[in-house]
Amino acid sequence: MTSNYAFDTLKIRAGYNSEEHNYAVAVPIYQTVSFDLGDPDRAERLTTANELGHVYSRISNPTVEVLENRIAALDGGTGAIALASGMAAVSYTLLNLAEGGGRILTTPRLYGGTFDSLKQIFPGLGINIDLVEDSDEPESFRQAMKEDTKGILIESISNPNATIPDIEAIAKIAHDNNVPLIVDNTFATPYLLNPFRFGADIIIYSATKTIGGHGTTLGGLIVENEKFNWANGKFPQFESPVYLLKELPTGRSRTVLEVFPKVPFTARVRLTYLSYLGALLSPFDAFLILQGLETLSERVTKQVASTEKIVRYLENNEKVSWVSYPSAHDNKYRDLAAKYLSRGAGSIFSFGFKGDEQQLKKFLTSFNLFSYHANVGDARSLVINSPKVTHAEMNAQEQLAAGIPPETIRLSIGLEDANDLIADLEQAFAKAFAQG
Ligand SMILES: Cc1ncc(COP(=O)(O)O)c(C=O)c1O
Known part of the structure; x- marks a missing residue:
């Protein structure tokens, strides 16, 4: 589907081609744990990412994939991953950025659960948090940058006071320091704001809120575009060879950046955190969130x-x-x-x-x-x-x-x-x- 369509067309149509799904008009719910592999050669190609396709629903599922592609289209991103909750989206994003040790720079103007996780869980995992002195002053972000800061996290409309950060100025400071800007865009939704237009590198949503919109379903989304340079030396996890991603038939291990140049961030969340820690979005819940997105x-x-x-x-x-x-x-x-x-x-x-x-x-x-x-x-x-x-x-x-x-x-x-x-x-x- 071409991204030239307007928002209201994409929210109903993007990421879905009925010809690939028995001509079903509504997105079908693929309620299956796993997918036939065909033959051993195909199985090897699938599990080494030499061929893209569904293997096991903890890692990917066709219904969930429509939601991922639709949200990526709405934000003009190159890819997205759907997860079981907004908190899973926040925590997998921070882990993916700073695993092995590092700091996240943020402000106290965060959803309470996010703020608490930053204090309670992440320091024990080697990921420490710095809070800016003055959330309204972009230069405060520059002053609080440290050698091992791995990213800046802000909410585009804060909870509960609807305060608004100067996203563009903060993105510039992040990029001056070779780190990405992560924007939790839950309250704005892609309809009111596209943070990519102002320099954000990763967008997070709790789809539980206005995207789903009916208070029935928990879900989280991470969206990326291809602009940030993950090979700038600060993020070795994107540059080191992964055994599973071996090239066929040579057997050479490849990096996430090599195999998924347009979607390295979400591909790595999928291969690492979704695969090993779980927190998948169920196909039925993806269907309900897609219903919400339509309106x-x-x-x-x-x-x-x-x-x-x-x-x-x-x-x-x-x-x-x-x-x-x-x-x-x-x-x-x-x-x-x-x-x-x-x-x-x-x-x-x-x-x-x-x-x-x-x-x-x-x-x-x-x-x-x-x-x-x-x-x-x-x-x-x-x-x-x-x-x-x-x-x-x-x-x-x-x-x-x-x-x-x-x-x-x-x-x-x-x-x-x-x-x-x-x-x-x-x-x-x-x-x-x-x-x-
Ligand atoms: C801005 C924001 N981000 C993330 C979350 C976490 O989302 P979830 O409840 O889907 O885990 C919330 C929840 O209220 C939120 O308001």
Whole structure:
């Protein structure tokens, strides 16, 4: 499928040719563990990557492959890999970059689970984390670079405050230091932002959120383009010969870069982490995420419009101390949003609740429509007190550094009618602040 098609065509069609699948119109679910190898010669060609094809569904599967190719097409990448969750996408990316020892440079403005994994698991695996002093100041990234920094990780729209980093400036600093920029683009989705256009080298998604869009399915995606030079001496794992990748008939071991020059990063995740650690996306879950992708832009357009209405309502509510969303009054990310997110800054944002702890509890238990739980990007609207739940792994100081004071409430706006959602907020505020 040519990438000249517009986004809305690619999201329905890319990566799938019905002629290769018994002319099935919808993408079939290949619910099989393994695939016939044919004959021993073909088996050898397949297992040494002299011929590309499916062998075993832990490593690749035709339904999952359609999702991989579709997301790569939507981001204009050369390849992608789908995994069982967004966390698998984050952790396999960091391992693939810095295995054997190295540092990742990032900011406290990360999903709580990502931040916690960086503190709890990676140092024990020889991968240490540096946090920039000032996440809004690109030069802070330059100052925090160290000899063994292997990459910079940022979120294009942060959780929960919808802050926006200067992606292009940070990409330049990464490249000046011969390391890639990794952008977790979960909140933006490929519809609102293509980080490759601004210099990102690897894009990560939790497909669990707005891409899947219906709160039914966990999934993660890693997308790459072919621009970064993995042979610059900092990443020996891409340059060392791999026994399995032997050339036929000579038997010479080849490197990942030699065999997969256009997709070295995701090929290595597949050959190493997916093969040995698992975390595959099931074909059925890939199918559900593909269903979600088919309506991505329609859903996001409505969610952004509703978010704008709800932000205006909250800005004019005397029980609200602040609203953190780029279009909100005096928001410092307005210009960055205009540059990077011209279609809107997503549907997840936060606000400050002006009551005491009891009133906050009453507020959270008074909704008729907003569901109180930890997901985002669902078709249903969601509310949560981030400091106590999604970011509970951070201590009070880390929460303040990440801009999440105790009064923070996060909303994820779904597909219900915006006026009904505003009425639901209004009655929850009224109940929370009722006298007696
Ligand atoms: C920005 C971001 N990245 C990654 C993740 C992890 O995704 P998953 O829950 O699919 O493992 C989340 C989850 O909330 C997230 O918000």
